[in-house]
Amino acid sequence: MGIKDEMMKRGMQMMSDPRVGKLMQNPQFMKVMMAALQVPGKVNTFTNEQAKAVAGALRFATAEDMKNLQRTVKRLEREIGQLQEQMKNR
16 A cells, blocks of 8 residues: 555544534634644745855856746757758748
């Protein structure tokens, strides 16, 4: 049995417990749980923003910058190929 299956099984066992059901009805608890579930996403976003800021301050190219440059190079290569074909046809 995988970890996901085990977690689902344990979660279902917990949901059948009346104490958990009562806790889930508490709006304060639910607010805290929702905030806790949002923490990983917020940390990831904050980390990415800070990394971009540091890269910008140090004038480093980011992965996004590199992808944009690669797209531009490919587009220019295609345009050069088209222009070369036009020159051959003349």
